[in-house]
Amino acid sequence: MMPASGSSRQTLQAIWGAVRAIPRGRVTTYGAVAQRAGLPGRARLVGYALKVAPAKLQLPWHRVVAAGGRIAFPLASPQFAEQQRRLRAEGIKLAKGKVVREPALNLDELLWKTR
């Protein structure tokens, strides 16, 4: 049996699939994507997977942010600007490099509804 992990093609595809499933106007985190892809604890691999993802896949990579809603790129980088632009284009509010989110009031709000 092939181990369920490694950096096999299959693993990358699992990650790409999870990212592709993020609905418009919503954001999620690297860790959450990893989990949905069946790779708990491997958030870093998600970052790698996105970096090497073929542009052809048209992945909504901008909907993936770091823990706390923070954009993972350096504040001054062009990538940061691009991600912020794309998120705002979907109606997601940002401030200081983070996705603005109301304080969680209940369990429902605890999931990334962004509003």
Added chain:
DNA sequence: GTTGTGACATTAT
């Protein structure tokens, strides 16, 4: 083989 780096996360200080 070892080391350093990185689109990360969590916990502790």
Added chain:
DNA sequence: CATAATGCCACAA
């Protein structure tokens, strides 16, 4: 708020 320590692991050198 900022660092540091861990855990995680693919990849390049």
